[in-house]
Amino acid sequence: MSTNPRSGTIQEINGPIVTIQLPGARNGEQVKIGELGLVGEVIALDGEEAIVQAYESTEGLRPGEPAEGLGWPLSVELGPGLLGGIFDGIQRPLEQIFLRAGDHIPRGLTLPSLDRERSWHFVPDPELEIGAELVTGMRLGTVQETDTIEHRILVPPDRFGDLLELAPEGEYRLEQPIGRVRTPDGRTRKLKLYHRWPVRTPRPFRRRDHGIAPLITGQRILDTFFPLMKGSKGAIPGPFGAGKTMVQQQIARWSNADIVVYVGCGERGNELVDVLESFPKLQDPYTGRNLMERTLLVANTSNMPVVAREASVYVGLTIAEYYRDQGYDVLVLADSTSRWAEALREVSGRLGQMPVEEGYPAYLASRLAAVYERAGRVETGGCGNGSVTLVGAVSPPGGDFSEPVTAHTKEIIQTFWALSKDLADARHYPAVDWVGSFSEHVHTAAEWWHREVDRDWENKRGSALALLARDAELSRIVNLVGPEALSSAQRWELEGAALIKEGVLQQSALDPVDSFASPEKQFLLLNLMLTIYHKGAELIELGVPVQELMTLPMLTRARRAKQTYNSRQTDKLREMLEEIVLEFEQVRLEYAKFEEHAR
Amino acid sequence: MSAREYRTVASARGGLLVVKQVPRVAFGDRVMIRDHRGRQRNGQVIRTSRSEALILVFEGTDDLDLETTWVRFMDEPLEISLSPELLGRVFNGIGEPRDDRPPIVSNVRRSVSGSAINPAARTYPREFIQTGISTIDGLNALVRGQKLPIFSGSGLPHNRLAAQIVRQARLMDEESGFSVVFAALGVSYSDARFFEEDFASSGVLGNVVMYINLADDPPVERLALPRVALTAAEYLAFDMDRHVLVVMTDMTNYAEALREVSTAKGDVPSRKGYPGYLYSDLAEIYERSGRIRDRHGSITLVPVVTMPSDDITHPIPDLTGYITEGQIVLSRELHNQGVYPPIHILPSLSRLMKDGIGKDDTREDHPRVASQLYALYARAQEARNLASIIGAEELSERDRRYLAFADAFDRQFVSQGEDEDRSIIETLNLAWELLSRFPNDALSRVSETDIAKYHHSGKK
Numbered sequence A: 001m002s003t004n005p006r007s008g009t010i011q012e013i014n015g016p017i018v019t020i021q022l023p024g025a026r027n028g029e030q031v032k033i034g035e036l037g038l039v040g041e042v043i044a045l046d047g048e049e050a051i052v053q054a055y056e057s058t059e060g061l062r063p064g065e066p067a068e069g070l071g072w073p074l075s076v077e078l079g080p081g082l083l084g085g086i087f088d089g090i091q092r093p094l095e096q097i098f099l100r101a102g103d104h105i106p107r108g109l110t111l112p113s114l115d116r117e118r119s120w121h122f123v124p125d126p127e128l129e130i131g132a133e134l135v136t137g138m139r140l141g142t143v144q145e146t147d148t149i150e151h152r153i154l155v156p157p158d159r160f161g162d163l164l165e166l167a168p169e170g171e172y173r174l175e176q177p178i179g180r181v182r183t184p185d186g187r188t189r190k191l192k193l194y195h196r197w198p199v200r201t202p203r204p205f206r207r208r209d210h211g212i213a214p215l216i217t218g219q220r221i222l223d224t225f226f227p228l229m230k231g232s233k234g235a236i237p238g239p240f241g242a243g244k245t246m247v248q249q250q251i252a253r254w255s256n257a258d259i260v261v262y263v264g265c266g267e268r269g270n271e272l273v274d275v276l277e278s279f280p281k282l283q284d285p286y287t288g289r290n291l292m293e294r295t296l297l298v299a300n301t302s303n304m305p306v307v308a309r310e311a312s313v314y315v316g317l318t319i320a321e322y323y324r325d326q327g328y329d330v331l332v333l334a335d336s337t338s339r340w341a342e343a344l345r346e347v348s349g350r351l352g353q354m355p356v357e358e359g360y361p362a363y364l365a366s367r368l369a370a371v372y373e374r375a376g377r378v379e380t381g382g383c384g385n386g387s388v389t390l391v392g393a394v395s396p397p398g399g400d401f402s403e404p405v406t407a408h409t410k411e412i413i414q415t416f417w418a419l420s421k422d423l424a425d426a427r428h429y430p431a432v433d434w435v436g437s438f439s440e441h442v443h444t445a446a447e448w449w450h451r452e453v454d455r456d457w458e459n460k461r462g463s464a465l466a467l468l469a470r471d472a473e474l475s476r477i478v479n480l481v482g483p484e485a486l487s488s489a490q491r492w493e494l495e496g497a498a499l500i501k502e503g504v505l506q507q508s509a510l511d512p513v514d515s516f517a518s519p520e521k522q523f524l525l526l527n528l529m530l531t532i533y534h535k536g537a538e539l540i541e542l543g544v545p546v547q548e549l550m551t552l553p554m555l556t557r558a559r560r561a562k563q564t565y566n567s568r569q570t571d572k573l574r575e576m577l578e579e580i581v582l583e584f585e586q587v588r589l590e591y592a593k594f595e596e597h598a599r
Numbered sequence B: 001m002s003a004r005e006y007r008t009v010a011s012a013r014g015g016l017l018v019v020k021q022v023p024r025v026a027f028g029d030r031v032m033i034r035d036h037r038g039r040q041r042n043g044q045v046i047r048t049s050r051s052e053a054l055i056l057v058f059e060g061t062d063d064l065d066l067e068t069t070w071v072r073f074m075d076e077p078l079e080i081s082l083s084p085e086l087l088g089r090v091f092n093g094i095g096e097p098r099d100d101r102p103p104i105v106s107n108v109r110r111s112v113s114g115s116a117i118n119p120a121a122r123t124y125p126r127e128f129i130q131t132g133i134s135t136i137d138g139l140n141a142l143v144r145g146q147k148l149p150i151f152s153g154s155g156l157p158h159n160r161l162a163a164q165i166v167r168q169a170r171l172m173d174e175e176s177g178f179s180v181v182f183a184a185l186g187v188s189y190s191d192a193r194f195f196e197e198d199f200a201s202s203g204v205l206g207n208v209v210m211y212i213n214l215a216d217d218p219p220v221e222r223l224a225l226p227r228v229a230l231t232a233a234e235y236l237a238f239d240m241d242r243h244v245l246v247v248m249t250d251m252t253n254y255a256e257a258l259r260e261v262s263t264a265k266g267d268v269p270s271r272k273g274y275p276g277y278l279y280s281d282l283a284e285i286y287e288r289s290g291r292i293r294d295r296h297g298s299i300t301l302v303p304v305v306t307m308p309s310d311d312i313t314h315p316i317p318d319l320t321g322y323i324t325e326g327q328i329v330l331s332r333e334l335h336n337q338g339v340y341p342p343i344h345i346l347p348s349l350s351r352l353m354k355d356g357i358g359k360d361d362t363r364e365d366h367p368r369v370a371s372q373l374y375a376l377y378a379r380a381q382e383a384r385n386l387a388s389i390i391g392a393e394e395l396s397e398r399d400r401r402y403l404a405f406a407d408a409f410d411r412q413f414v415s416q417g418e419d420e421d422r423s424i425i426e427t428l429n430l431a432w433e434l435l436s437r438f439p440n441d442a443l444s445r446v447s448e449t450d451i452a453k454y455h456h457s458g459k460k
């Protein structure tokens, strides 16, 4: 789809939709609009007229102004220099734009996405010889992009063939060739440290593979209760203020992904600044390096043009696929997919397309599925396995999960972390509702947990969920007839559930000790609460009054354990478990003595 | 190109004019309209093609005819003039004087639609503003550069609360207060008057600029008003280095006006007839608040949103909540019990509180005290619900303690005088008075050090 630029004339401007007389235009083609040179994309054709969506505000644009069809689709630059950066919805470098243009984003400004001045130390792959047959995705060499991430320079999808020349180790800028290849059509083409790729076309890979390990996020309610496999798809729906962004930022901080692509899609500017300011100060728990070295941001905030919002998700995914192709486990966080869907709706409405539900076009479900389909664990062309895990926030109007975006998303994803307003209002964070959430991967994740942490993981998880279900049932009874109706054993069940909620499920992102919990800490806390519950239940069976147990100081200690001991102090948690078992034994003995006495 | 006049109006309805045979009019440009009596109205181009333009008329299309209406394209965007002289003045929704004084003259003129702040240009807001109101400062703290709306209902004292915030808001260690931009959208004359008198009596009038559109003023003008007000706020904050507090009441009227116009335009409606772009439209307004790297000033935004039928899931408060950095929610129930300010803490939230409080900003125990009060109050609500079903006498002793706590909390902590300006330390001490009703081991969200230091059982 590469033809020479063609010129046209603006006919009509209706908000972000511009009609341009542009014969020969192609759907998806990039267009420069008006004297300002705004960027846009052809979304429909009607005779000689192209309907173009503008990625920038059209204020001041006039009918009659010139326009130019550029002949290529919306594409991104892929190469070293992406990590640590912040880009807008069409991959313009926002930090450079700030340095160049100040506080506000000017229109019609084109800057290359990747820095052309910077040199990178390229090390050619020692195994490659001149004349070798290059296949897509094969490794040409490496560049140390950040201290932790080795950037693998790959054969671009359209440059396979015979290697004619490969540059020696040394410093290269992005535009300097590092090699030449003869493609099957007989042409000689240059290889550079970067290449371009159209964002709406998934990058090719050798074959799909299944996930083998859970993404560890350090969040107990996620990892222990509703695991997400690397390479799969998850969603976080919830009403405003329930904690979608917090959960996503926690995952961005603490998960064991190699690369994190955070797409701020139609949300707040300050949330991106929060990431930009805090990540460089935070330590990756796996590598000890600052978190920004593995993170990049794509930002279309809610006040930026709606149309670029739709593009931002594809930009993020394409960059993610590029690192996947280098053999990395990449995590994409999209906050919020509802804003992406609303951008679709906005454009379809302006095109006069028939809405089917709540104003959304009929293709909402298929587009949504296609976006999530770009997640997956694959065998790459030349770098082993890589994966893209996609976690999307969903913002249902009025918190109503039956609305179209939430409902369709639920059909597509494998892990569903439903946030509840009631829990959030009570400041139970993360406000993940254990009743409405699900993971289809508990059994697969169990293999990992049983191997790496404890053979009893799946059982313990099951007991905790059962206890929580009993809690809901008993609470209903209490609400009907009052607490007096409950037996001692039932009251202890309520207490047990409270321990699970406070001691395990609740995990403050703001608590420096508990913000991240290793799988081992997660399991030990769960085990601790369950042990207390089971030991207590035994004593109640023997006749120990429940009141006696409820006032045991160990309960408060157990509730505080998560914030008292960090993930490296798991021995302390083990000690605590032993002490608590002893304490219960003590109570049992005392009670036996007391009984004896009474007799 | 100079201004051009046309008399080719083809249709006039719902605040919109279609003008034919007007090639090359720029999208977003300002328009002047003269009606049959020679009176002038203002408009803006909202769609333009080679043959016709669609114009939004801020004063509405009532009483216009097609034959004698003149339309003049001004060949410039909708702009206002900006100077320090703005302070102390009163304007209408499109920035024309409402106070019988001359218009602002200045060579600084800016388009009111503004352009998006580059997220990379922002800095994260983190300076605690003391409003003197315990439920805000203690539990939902406001920081400089935040957008924090008041969600209210008709007849609730949101305006009194907003006025109290304006009077009392200040940084703990700074003398200079805020410059105020006050935006009234579709409010009654008496409400607007209330604010004006309040500003006058507290002596801040000279530091306030007001943009007023009353209930009987043209509704379409409300679409421009917040943008005009924020353009002024941006000038004061980022050109004049001031800390600006913007109060807007009532943004529900803005959204209603938007619905009216979008319906007339034939836009595809989403929920309850509001256009699908209501979210983006409101976000364009609210995201103009914040702090910017290397700039001294800031814009803090406190809009009032009345919830139709007190329903927080109604599209207006709902979409607002998805945009703003929290919300202060007023409760009719508390109001009916005579509690002022009737702030219901459970649905209230300040998302930026986390970085504005604690050891270096307020006091080290603050985050944990807030979390603990929330946990207890949420638990107490359960006890209240239970009591309403089975009667308070039937409650367990534990539940009765929660109940008593909740009542004391509403009476002592939530409730305060309209002129009562509590320091954050007073607020936190008050919190500990309430927390001390519980034994240490019922307080798992505060630390042992906090308990030793502040719990009354620990103090001799």
Ligand SMILES: Nc1ncnc2c1ncn2[C@@H]1O[C@H](COP(=O)(O)OP(=O)(O)OP(=O)(O)O)[C@@H](O)[C@H]1O
Pocket: A238, A239, A240, A241, A242, A243, A244, A245, A246, A247, A267, A395, A429, A430, A431, A507, A508, A509, A510, B321, B322, B323, B349, B350, B351, B352, B354
């Ligand atoms: N895990 C957590 N730990 C501590 N606080 C939390 C946690 N999750 C959420 N919160 C609190 O809830 C607030 C709102 O969370 P967040 O901004 O993530 O909501 P959201 O669901 O993304 O809302 P919106 O849809 O409006 O963007 C946070 O500012 C924080 O105060």
Ligand SMILES: [Mg+2]
Pocket: A244, A245, A246, A267, A335
């Ligand atoms: Mg969010």
